Amino acid sequence: MSTSLDAAREALRARQGSGARYDAPAAPATELAWVRLGTAYFARLLNALDDNALTAPSRVSGWSRRHVIAHVGYHARALCRLSEWARTGIEHPMYPSIAARDAEITLGATLPARALRSLFNHSEVHLNVEWRDLSDAQWDAPVRTLDGTGITARETVWLRARDIWLSAYNLDAGAVFADFPVGLRARLEDEQS
Template sequence: MTPEEQALRERQGPGARYDSPDAPARELAWARRGTAYFARKLNELSDTGLDGPSLLPGWSRRHVIAHVGYNARALTRLLTWARTGEETPMYASPQQRDTEIGLGASLPARALRHLFAHSETHLNTEWRDLPGPAWDAEVRTAQGRLVPARETAWMRTREVWVHALDLDNGASTRDFPPDLLDELAADVLRAWQRRKEQVRLTLAPTGRDPLVLGEDGGPTVSGAMPDLVRWLIGRGARGLESDSGDVPGIPRWF
């Protein structure tokens, strides 16, 4: 047993452990449910199916799985930072991230599946062990933003749910919890606002009040909320209608 594993075991102690009352309960529930969803879609793929293309240009399904696994490890480093106060960035460099994904994608199928399973278990353990005050400790994302450690739950939520779509084997935004769909749409709008994107658009979810973006709202895009969110997060325009004819192009999410 390594010193790190021994330290983890000592923290765990005997018996059951629970999240701190200060933990972000809603986001952790989304992240854990999304992890189970991603795991189910992964388990539906045969070993040879892992070699198939994903929805992400230039990436196979193997790349998506490796990315999701190593993302859990990167978030674990942020939780270590929050717990100890010692700076441990998500990645030493963008090159480290890309190298990890490339190497992970080349693993044998069993090892690649293990990477996902082990990393998500470790991340969940770190969440459970994080003391209350540490949830508000500031850490830095890979994009350079300073955020409280509680943001890691939302960061992971996005990764597992959205990349389940990218496996391209039947995952659908129609499987997403309705409140998660609302928060994903809000997250896209926040990202556009941070980057000062000039967006003129009216979103008209079925059965709900429209949302006007920009001074005059621009073209109106209407459809069911799951289909609107799929489009907003860059995974294709299906089941949508636009009063301008074609569904317009929009800025990227990340």
Template sequence: MSTEARQIAEEGIEEARAALRARQGAGARYDSPNAPATGLDWARRGTAYFARKLNELRDDELQQPSLLPGWTRAELVAHVGYNARALTRLTQWARTGVETPMYLTDKQRGGEILLGGTLPPRALRNLFAHAEVHLNVEWRDLSAEQWDHEVRTAQGRQVPVRETAWMRSREVWVHAVDLANGGSFLDFPPELVNRIIADVLAAWRRRGDHARFLLAFEDDRAPIEVGDPEAGDAPTISGTAPDLARWLTGRGARRLTCDAEELPAIPRWF
């Protein structure tokens, strides 16, 4: 496409957007131009993916185990719903300047999960649906400047509020797999898988966790060496990026090969 044709196409898109906004009226909300577009896209697509896997479950299946040890599916759904509310509090903090942490106490998160897991199925499904709508409203109310305001995560990290888009993305996509009804890392957008792998390794580095191995991908990308090279030889773990991401996040090993006798133990993600 020529430069002139591209400009005409872009002008047409902007005209269409302006017409849509005029029809929707002043009450419609849109993402700021400074919003993290890719992260919000992942978060919204992941929310739809989680909702689809949740809707595939009958009410009587919600009390069955999830892939998270000791958690029922109901507790997992409650956690995902209350996570949206916690991220909403961070977004409100960035918008208003009034400190509203994700959780008031260390016990709040665990208490919400236990209580939420006892909710009737309809209430549990509504919790998930309503919480994600509220979070989206708060995201769309952030101005361009406010997206760079700093907030504090539950782990104590100071981050710009735009980080909440990534925090929500990993939450909904990975926990959709944890529902244990057919969700797969193979369904994830490829760039999201790459970001998850990078996120796991970055979390280990921040905490000073030790692991030593080489990630070898089945495509033509360069391998990733994990750990201190001076620590000696490292076993090579080979597989597709989705299968490696599944293992790194603690969701088990599928279709991976290792040139050592067994896969090494790895630290937790977060």
């Protein structure tokens, strides 16, 4: 890390004060940057849609854009539960079951447009707070995905990066793969091969 970048970070922390939250030094910085950029990208696409446009089909078979937005919001909440698990050591599953996850998305898709937009916004803020509350050691705490796969809290950030960018594409509101960060695209391609 460059000295000028370190100095800029220290200056920012001095301006923001002790009450501000920051990522732990051992946090997965690249993936967090992809998540935050992807969240802004998704938000820009969502904000360009009027409320009536939310009922249009998405690129996911059988899902409207409303379903994609509900999925994005509830996925963030599910990752919050895993982050809490990593932080406290008390098991907090992503979802009780696949059926419960699907029912949550189906119900979420029926929310009024304003509530659906708020779900997206508030869940993203909550997820960032949960991640910023993780210590260096907690990033490596074991948790499990919905299918029972053991991962670390660190890997939840990649799950979110992949999901937020693919959901932006699936929203069918103008996203193109060329807009994805190059490193993220390469990692997605590696997963496909």
